[in-house]
Amino acid sequence: MSALEEKSKAVSDGGGFALLFFVVGLVASLIVGWVVFPKILYSQKRQPFDFNHKLHNELVDEGCESCHFFREDGSYAGVPKLAQCVDCHESVQGDTEDEAIFVNDYVTPGIEVPWLVYSKQPDCVFFSHAAHVKSAEMDCKTCHGDIGNSSTLKVYEENRITGYSRDIWGKNIAGFKKNTWDRMKMDDCSECHVKLGVHQNSVQTGKGACFVCHQ
Amino acid sequence: MWPWTPVPKNGEANVVNSVSTLCGGCCGISVRKIDNRAVKIEGMPGYPGSDGKACPLCLSGLQKLYGPTAVSSPLKRVGERGQGKWKKISWDAAIAEIAEKLGRMREDGRPQGLACIMDRECGTVPALFQRFLQVYGSPNFMKTASVDDAYELTLKLMHGVAARPGFDLESADYVLSLGSGILDGWGSTVRMFRARARWQENNAKVVQVEPRLSNSAAKADQWIPIEAGTEGVLALGIAHVIIKEGLYNKAFVDEFGVGFEDWVGKDGKKHDGFKTIVLKHYSPSTVAGITRVDPDIITETAKAFAAASYPLALCGRGEGRTPGALHDFMAVHALNALVGNVNEKGGVWAVPLPDYVQWPEAKLDMAAERGLATDRVDGAGTERYPLAKSLLTRLPEIINAAEESPVEALFVSGANPCYTLPDTAVAKAAFSKIPFIVSFASHMDETAMMADLVLPDHGHLERYEDIPAPSGMNTPVIGLCRPVVAPQRNTRHVGDAVLMIAKAMGGLVAEAFSWESYQDCLEKTLGDNWEPLLDAGFIHNPKFTPDAWAKAFQTPSGKFAFMSDACSYEAEGAPIAEIEGKADAYPLTLIPYDSLRLAGGPVTTTPFVIKTVEDNVLKGKDIFVEVNRKTGGKCGLAEGVYAHLSTPKGTVKVRVHMSDGIVPGVVAMPRGLGHAEIESYVGGKGINVNELIGPVEDPVSGMDAAWGIRANLTIA
């Protein structure tokens, strides 16, 4: 082999190695970024006990608002209080273990259930359920997904840095979403507001001003 | 996001109406709650007087409720008095200790050694204490005095009735305020603000007579700067002009007045009447010499006052924390009478004292009877001061003068005498001589610091109480203070504490208290009124009208007494209450001043309210005194410099604020600072002006007539 050939071989050998190095590095990075990082970032928390939305939904007359109702002052009550459940659940009704936990650990001693709220926003956020549900006549599903037909509660994932629920950022670590309920970030609020042209009142951005969604 | 910044919990909003007892005016309040947390205090719409508004102190009441000074359980003193060393004890142990102590005193035949100090005398809580003292056998119920007491005495002497003063402010069309801080906390604070708004709408004229350009003066149509302490003289000067020009209401004076003309007393001698005295001694030029008010202004003011349809003269300096000289009150009331506006629209009304506390007469045993027969320790009701009901300001001197304190055991509730009494050092010395002090304070204060036992009362937002008659209200009102939140700490209602002590005492003392609890007592006392009170938050009779002239006066003559045997003006000179100190050593005069941004009474200012205090009143821990720019210049002072302020009571270091809004020769100091450093938001800042001013006994009433003290100000 001539010196020239030798050199070019060395280069091509070296090139192969470099390529391999690049590919391995890329794959490793992708795994870390897409799989390991979310695992580290979010802690998994269980709800105090499981709850069957579907089952309850079939028993009530007014859909979601039967339990997740509006108060007279227009504010939204959110997750039901013990008092709402006690009417039926004063004693164990069915035969599920979860109900037994509920009755024995919470109803009997009169302790509110420390539910982990998937859609809980930071305290600087103002969200009017009344504006969306009553005036805009949106359904719950648009933002929350079809929870009403779920028969079990998913694992609550909490961001270790911010303390927020993973439902805010969304399941997809890159922030892509397929459904309207996949994410609950400010951009998602704004996306809909921009599309529908509501509260496009900012002098700075031409979109919503701060106090539309902040307090 | 920022883990050490709290995130308030959300929940269901609800509102509880109550009455806030922090300020003297008792604002009706609406408390907004989120679930079980109280988050905001607002005014309660429809509440008599305050109607939807509240004063700054009451608005910040949540800082008391959740604040660091609230006492969390009964405390027993373990250190020296005032040192603030305590150990927590149980309620039962505390009650047992008191009962044991009181029992022994009673057995030893000295029930009169028990005394009680409160800041009020009406309503069920004072009544419980009064009843306890009665069955126990002590006449020594004392109340911190205010202008209301001086006014009551005035009505007693001039109308011959036991009544409190009511002012038909809203109807007045000419208001002459002789030193009253009508916008600085005088009367029922918020009602005064609302009345002022009404005056503005009705084009009523407001004239403020005062040495300092206070907020009241600044917002008046006219400010008449006056030599400190001479407001009563000016009133008589105005009376002079009115009489001389024949502008007075002859229908009233001739037909319903006595002592206006020369009169014959019980002693059979002829006395000069009001008219003679006023004409003789109070010509505008004489008055001008004393008050330094221009004679023309006196004449003009008199004419305008007399010409107004509903003129109203008010007195009682500043917020009205100290009663002042009885002569001043009588002079001003006489001025009102001259224009015939007593018990009339836009005038001063004699409003009957609240009488809804009607309990069956308590049975007394021998020990009690004997104790009650003794003279009161403060000298009220004795030969020297027959008119006064209580004379708390005399107490410290009496205790200090005695070898052993005549007060052996003391209950303190609602009051903070170790802060509010004049000459605080003397008061504290007296308190340290009292062998046994029980404080019912809900918040640690200067007096509780001196106590042996602290039995914490519920805070003002945690308890029931009837709140009768805000100061100056011309219609009868009972407000309901009710729990906004459940008690946050191991406290008991002071009424319950009294019941517990009584029950622990046993015998007739226990028998006098048949109620199960304070709430039971309150409900039964109010009877049929309880439900309406609970529903509305208050009971009010807005249609109340005072007795017509023909039957309003129950003096011996049945007429309005301009002068009488009980109290007559000296024939000579001007009745200005002398203040302490010699003019050569103390060329200036120190006067306290009140502001809504500082609570001057038993309740300490809140962090929010002190935040509103300007930096030329308080800077860091330094208090500023206000002095006329020229006077200050003569003393070699400049804006902001440190200076020594000395009075016969002591010397303190202050900073100087040069002002164009104060008469020369006067040094003004805010009331409400200089609290003990129990917390560091308000405590330990500035000087308590009461430390520098001693009491001056009014020769007739015995109440504190001091309006200031001689002082000197030198650069530090």
Added chain:
Amino acid sequence: MDSALIPQGVRRCSLGKFAFFIGIVGAVLLWGVYAMLLCWLKGLNQTNMNDYYGFALWIWADLAVIALGGGAFFTGFLKYIVGKDELKNIINYAVLIGFICYSSALLILAIDIGQPLRGWFIFWHANVHSMLTEVAFCLSCYFAVLSIEYLPLVLENRQLNKVPFFHNLAHNMHEIMAVFAATGAFLSFFHQGSLGGVAGVLFGRPFSFREGAFIWPWTFFLFTWSAAAYGPCFTLALTKLIEKVTRKKLVGDKCVDLLAKISGWMIFTYIIAKIADTYYWATVTAPEGGFTLMDFYSNNPMYGIWILVLEIVIGGIIPALILITKKGRRSPFLLVTAVIFGCIGVSVNRWVMVLQVMAVPVMPFDTWAMYYPSWQEVATTILPVAYGVILVALSYRYLPIFPQEKELNY
């Protein structure tokens, strides 16, 4: 000991002496770092800034070092774009000073903000209407450019340059430096201007508010102009200083003379514009807001009319007249006087445009706000100076900053 690192053919002091010097300056640096950490950890309550003085000492320092560091872009502009080749003898040093000034400025900005962890919001949530956004973007970009300009210099270190890759990289970077210089000049024109705009757009503050062209107030142009004019003054001043310290001649007279002349004419034209601006502001802009000129300069213990005289006459007219005359700039004493006066002039200008803006009461019942810095602020402000001294010392010792050094001294 470190002779292998020292550029060939030049003499440097002993390592011990050098280390001693660095040690002293390093102590000052550590003091500054301590203050900086206090500000970050305990918050800005460590400063004497307050609600009236939201901008204070170190923002002034920030603006001042950026103006003084303007020598880098303007010298670069002159050398690479205008083609004044003589300036190659000072361009390295100008770039070094620029690099120090801009890195310091960025550091100060990072300390100055109340929530440093959110600093990136200025890029992420950028508001295009804000002059500060423009500043942040241009400043960061220009800092990157300066780093690129400084890098080949570092690579020319004797040992580093032995590495073929570094050698080639440095060489190739030199080749295309004109592109970066042009980019840098462009960015610099903007951010110097936007720093001026920061004060000029405040229409609630009549002291600083100026009318202007398009979206830019006159201060925008004046700041750019003044940075271009006074930046070279600072470069020259520091050259004279380092020559004094090292007791060597490092830059040829011809180069100094050229830069001084250009700086002189720039100051001369700038000061005419500044006087015109001041006149228009005093007679038209400010009166429209209800102010007379003397409202801004009286009834306070600090800001007398003297400060305007200092800025315009002492810091403007005098250095301009010295530097534009051949006699003036060729007299060593006058030259040094002129460049120092120039540095003072531009610093005073930045001072009043930051601090006096805050001090002047705008509401008629408001009072003058006076302020003095806390030690933490002073230390944080001195921190970049110490850092600069160290970087200059290291660069001078180990890098061929002054290409003429050999020819002028040995």
Added chain:
Amino acid sequence: MKQSQGHNRPKKYGMVIDLDKCTGCGSCMVACMAENNVPFKKDETNKRDSITWMKVYKLTNGKPFPENDVCYLPRPCMHCEGHHGHSPCVSVCPATATDYSTDTGIVSQIYTRCFGCRYCMAACPYHARYFNWWDPVWPAGMEQMLSPDVSVRMRGIVEKCSFCFHRYQRAMDKAHLEGRHELAEDEYQTSCTQACPSGAITFGDLNNPEHKVHQMVKPDNAHGGRPQAPNAFRLLERLGTNPKVYYLSTREWVRKAGDNSIKGEGKAHAKH
């Protein structure tokens, strides 16, 4: 989905403060602090480091005794409209953390967006903006009084009066529930307006001729909202900040104290 809510007539919420009525009692300041979770420190006497969204200034006519006169002037955020919504502070914020809403005319703010550059404070001639120099600290237990309607601010950011915008949000919630899109005048009132015992503060929509604020000052929207009522004025009218807080006073010296006048006549002096 309905879109109607976005198409309400634009409001311009503003305030009229009658200085003849204001007595300087401080209720507005306290009501504001209590409503908006404003923090407090142990020493608040350094007024340049003391957060008071609503601040009452004491003005004097500067005359010697006994002609001296004082007037109190409450100063909330002016919610300047500037030129077309470019209020002095809004346009300078580099992170879009503050904004001007054309729907309500309110200068709004996101506390968690602000990174504390303080440029807006430098821009505001009214000193209505305050910086959190310190960590807000509530004595143990006192954090219970915090309202959930207003986000608690952290150290290192700027805050200011929001015209109690959360009250608007609260009122709108109720309106939505009741199928309304408009609020009645009394449904949205600020905490200070509600608290003022003298009734000196009036709040409402300046664009709405039926609202009291409009009737009291008759803003001339063609000329930057200039008041047309005889005794009405705005602070620093000449600067073109176009504030939405109007003042009323029958006293000439007070009206003159509201703005700088080049001849220097009638200038008020701060009481210091």
